[in-house]
Amino acid sequence: MKKALITGITGQDGSYLAELLLEKGYKVYGLRRRTATPNFENIKHLENEIEFISGDLRDLTSLTEAVKATKPDEVYNLAAQSFVGDSWRQPIYTSEVTGLGVTNILEAIRLSKRDARFYQASSSEMFGKVVETPQKETTPFYPRSPYGVAKVYGHWITVNYRESYDMYACSGILFNHESPRRGIEFVTRKVTDAVTKIKLGLQDKLHLGNLDAKRDWGFAGDYVEAMWLMLQQEEPDDYVIATGETHTVKELVEIAFQHVGLNYQDYVVQDPQFVRPAEVDILLGDPSKAKHKLGWESKVSFEDLVKMMVDSDLAKNKGQ
Known part of the structure; x- marks a missing residue:
């Protein structure tokens, strides 16, 4: 049985991804940050099927312990301070969680389970003030918010660990994806x-x-399938995931x-x-690489x- 560790499991994407992996017969672990009032609304229906592990993206020790305890085949890093608007009000917190947090989870994998396959949730906000339309994997980044800047760091540190340590690490550059769980x-x-x-x-x-x-804008339920597909390929790579509209x-x-x-x-x-x-005026993704290599396209x-x-x-x- 394959095992997956998901950070940000209580969020929109985490809940849809957990559903998908459970359907595929995975053992699913969810990293849970200690909060006074945990928000389980998105995963209430799955609560008994997921095993929760406590940890925080800002605390390397807790992440190393979580990876040691779960020995995952796949790790999906979906946790972040993910609201662009708040990133101006909380720029340092956003940098720590959304940026440096990626280094912490990669380092935990490198130290404890180097053969685990890693997925990083990159974002179309990295393109920001776009230098070409549509945006594809080779489009230069020009982030326009502290959130976008932190995501660029997370993206490049993932590439860096892949190339430095020969780790299977991918980034999905996901354009806006929504659902009733948003x-x-x-x-x-x-x-x-x-x-x-x-x-x-x-x-x-x-x-x-x-x-x-x-x-x-696409449907989150479609987009988590692309995350999973990225980790099933022979070689790790980065992909734009979008509708193209x-x-x-x-x-x-x-x-x-x-x-x-x-x-x-x-x-x-x-x-x-x-x-x-x-302001970011226009974001439009070119998903042709994902369509060609992963056989993925947006359905809804x-x-x-x-x-x-x-x-x-x-x-x-x-x-x-």
Whole structure:
């Protein structure tokens, strides 16, 4: 039986990845940071099938112990301070967890289980102020947030360990991927939650920043399959994972409001407080390498994704 250790298992991607690996017959371990109120909402239905190991990306000793205890065949590093907006308010914490945390987990693997295959969650935010469109594996990085900068460090340290220590280490450069399990602070979920609350009379307006920002949005459930596929190849490599389509925040808002029979113009307020200090205007990924080498492509359309999230939030908010 194959064994996998997932950091960030309680997050959106961690929960979908745990589901996928359990379906494939893996023994799944989840690294859990000690918090006063653990948030298990995304993995409630899997809680009894996952074995939790305590550890923190900022603490090498705890990670080395976790790798020693679990002896994983595969390690997926999905943990991070993952909210771009907060990275300006918490730049040092973001650097420690999202950046240096990657070195800690790689070092723990190098010291305790060097033949484990490693997946690093890289991000399209590394491209930031894009120098070419669409963005592919060879596109230079130009991050525009402390989060993006930390992710670039995590990406390159993964390449460095692969080349320095002959470790099987991959990075997936994932473009925006969403689901009903997305954190409420992310724009897609903020929109779908607000739309349903407005429909139910629980909220009056939706305050948003830049409606013209363009993103390449896919379904998280599709994207975790790409992570797994990367670790099944003969040679480790880095891949852009994206839909290859771009949509504006305005389109997202239109579809979500339309789905519940409302006109977004009656409810959306553009609010300067939600405009970032340095904006990323367009992210559009070229997933052709992943399609060619991994046989992977995105399945759920943008429109279906938005409707899926609205339906889920409608059910949740009706139950309040």
